Amino acid sequence: MEVLQLLISGISQGCVYGLIAMGFVLIYKATEMVNFAQGDMMMLGAYLAYTWINIAGMPFVLGVVATIVSLAIVGVLIERILLRPMIGEPPFAVLMITIGLGFMLRAFAGAVWGTETKAVSNPFSGNVIRLGDISIGYENMAIILGTVILCALLFAFFRFTRLGIAMQAASQNQLAAYYVGIPVKRIYSLVWAMSAALAAVAGVLVAPISLVEPVMGFIGVKAFAAAIVGGFGSLPGAIIGGLIVGIAEQFAGLYLPPGFADTTAYAILLIMLFLRPEGLFATMQKKKV
Amino acid sequence: MTDVTAGALQVRNIETYYGPIMAIRGISLDVAAGQVVALLGANGAGKTTVLKTISGAMEPQKGSVHLNGEPIHNLDPDVVARRGIAHVPEGREVFPFLTVDENLKVGAFSRRDAGVQTDLEQVYEYFPALRELRGLAAGFLSGGQQQMLAIGRALMLNPSIMLLDEPSLGLSPKYVAEIAAIVKRLNAERGITVLLIEQNAKMALDISEYGYVMENGRIVMEDTSERLKDAPDIQEFYLGMKDEGVRGRRRWKQRKTWR
Numbered sequence: 001m002e003v004l005q006l007l008i009s010g011i012s013q014g015c016v017y018g019l020i021a022m023g024f025v026l027i028y029k030a031t032e033m034v035n036f037a038q039g040d041m042m043m044l045g046a047y048l049a050y051t052w053i054n055i056a057g058m059p060f061v062l063g064v065v066a067t068i069v070s071l072a073i074v075g076v077l078i079e080r081i082l083l084r085p086m087i088g089e090p091p092f093a094v095l096m097i098t099i100g101l102g103f104m105l106r107a108f109a110g111a112v113w114g115t116e117t118k119a120v121s122n123p124f125s126g127n128v129i130r131l132g133d134i135s136i137g138y139e140n141m142a143i144i145l146g147t148v149i150l151c152a153l154l155f156a157f158f159r160f161t162r163l164g165i166a167m168q169a170a171s172q173n174q175l176a177a178y179y180v181g182i183p184v185k186r187i188y189s190l191v192w193a194m195s196a197a198l199a200a201v202a203g204v205l206v207a208p209i210s211l212v213e214p215v216m217g218f219i220g221v222k223a224f225a226a227a228i229v230g231g232f233g234s235l236p237g238a239i240i241g242g243l244i245v246g247i248a249e250q251f252a253g254l255y256l257p258p259g260f261a262d263t264t265a266y267a268i269l270l271i272m273l274f275l276r277p278e279g280l281f282a283t284m285q286k287k288k289v
Numbered sequence: 290m291t292d293v294t295a296g297a298l299q300v301r302n303i304e305t306y307y308g309p310i311m312a313i314r315g316i317s318l319d320v321a322a323g324q325v326v327a328l329l330g331a332n333g334a335g336k337t338t339v340l341k342t343i344s345g346a347m348e349p350q351k352g353s354v355h356l357n358g359e360p361i362h363n364l365d366p367d368v369v370a371r372r373g374i375a376h377v378p379e380g381r382e383v384f385p386f387l388t389v390d391e392n393l394k395v396g397a398f399s400r401r402d403a404g405v406q407t408d409l410e411q412v413y414e415y416f417p418a419l420r421e422l423r424g425l426a427a428g429f430l431s432g433g434q435q436q437m438l439a440i441g442r443a444l445m446l447n448p449s450i451m452l453l454d455e456p457s458l459g460l461s462p463k464y465v466a467e468i469a470a471i472v473k474r475l476n477a478e479r480g481i482t483v484l485l486i487e488q489n490a491k492m493a494l495d496i497s498e499y500g501y502v503m504e505n506g507r508i509v510m511e512d513t514s515e516r517l518k519d520a521p522d523i524q525e526f527y528l529g530m531k532d533e534g535v536r537g538r539r540r541w542k543q544r545k546t547w548r
Contacts, residue, residue, distance in 0.1 A: 182395070
């Protein structure tokens with residue numbers, strides 16, 4: 001029973017990693033940039049949820065929608081103002097910009113909302129489902145369900161909508177996408193909006209089980225490890241990678257000496273890089289020069 | 290389907306650079322509506338760069354490109370495509386993880402009109418092989434099938450002009466003949482203007498009405514395709530017909546360039 005209990009909390013933690021990892025992957029696949037501020041975007045999402053729900057007094061569902069929309073707008077602005085002028089610059093310069101963006105967001109959150117921890121009111125906290133010996137908190141259920149729904153939506157979007165297919169086209173061959181009349185730059189803005197929306201959902205879902213504070217975005221580093229384990233460039237891979245890291249962490253926390261839980265993600269990453277450097281779900285083709 | 294008067298292209302004195310390297314050294318060319326025009330030249334002469342400059346993938350430092358009298362040289366490539374110029378790039382460049390059907394449908398991304406479905410049927414009629422492969426990821430197709438897919442994808446834009454970059458590159462003779470036939474047919478049936486780059490100069494001159502010859506970023510010769518076929522330099526350098534001297538070898542003195 002203990003194993004099952006750990007498995008469920010591992011899955012819900014893994015879903016959080018997976019959501020952030022999908023944000024990494026979306027942006028990387030479309031624009032070949034790595035947004036190291038993805039974790040901090042999630043942090044901003046949690047603070048925005050706090051603002052809309054606790055300060056502005058919106059009902060929970062409306063507050064979540066407001067959070068998603070406002071963070072998506074922030075995502076578009078970041079792309080337009082910071083990243084678009086960097087098209088054609090060396091990847092290292094872009095990387096530094098997104099790392100710097102992370103610092104800025106953390107400082108911004110500290111300055112606006114203060115550094116003491118906040119809690120977002122939500123309908124989940126305190127409620128528990130009991131199935132025999134195991135108990136599942138509503139907040140964990142919400143994370144798992146939310147992730148499943150988001151994955152289904154993303155799958156349907158990329159599989160069946162013309163915009164989703166155009167987005168795939170733009171990520172597979174940028175120049176050819178231009179030649180068939182796809183407005184690639186607008187697609188990039190949209191990708192940033194989607195990735196920010198994912199971060200917003202992750203922020204809202206993680207707020208009930210974690211403290212809302214400026215440094216909460218650091219779990220983005222573990223999510224990055226999860227994305228690589230999944231084969232950076234594959235959305236299902238990002239979720240699977242997140243689940244592996246999340247579950248392994250829970251078990252390491254119980255069975256290994258204290259301190260090991262926090263290093264599990266990186267241990268898995270190292271093992272993965274030794275055994276299968278391209279990740280679990282490698283879809284990347286070799287780039288033509 | 291396409292208005293035959295649409296599709297006139299004027300290129301005037303364009304100069305295009307790759308960083309500090311000048312790839313196009315002042316080129317002017319005219320493609321009249323409804324014409325098939327060939328652009329010949331050795332590797333590295335700058336033919337592909339000319340097409341990229343026309344379709345907006347590269348910006349010329351100097352000069353202008355006009356489509357039906359309107360300047361298009363400062364537009365992004367997706368806008369140029371929506372104006373009716375379909376660029377079929379060298380090496381096919383299909384979307385490898387999308388299916389054949391998705392590749393074609395994404396080709397009509399910018400269109401909202403009702404003609405998309407009929408055009409899709411038309412493309413499958415032009416290339417029956419693609420219909421059988423419609424559910425397959427494009428990356429699995431052979432080179433010739435990918436080339437047909439690339440042309441089909443460009444057709445989905447319902448273009449007035451097609452820029453074809455080496456459509457016969459690396460294809461078997463059967464496919465080369467098929468591609469040539471399709472280009473002729475598109476021109477005749479749909480009135481699509483074609484600007485064609487080819488290594489296979491014989492095929493290019495057979496299906497085109499007019500030809501330009503490029504060397505080192507400049508146009509060194511232009512004429513009707515009939516007369517180009519008879520020009521001694523073209524016969525020697527591009528068609529591989531060579532007058533052999535008495536000793537079975539050309540005299541060094543007669544060589545014009547060392548290459």
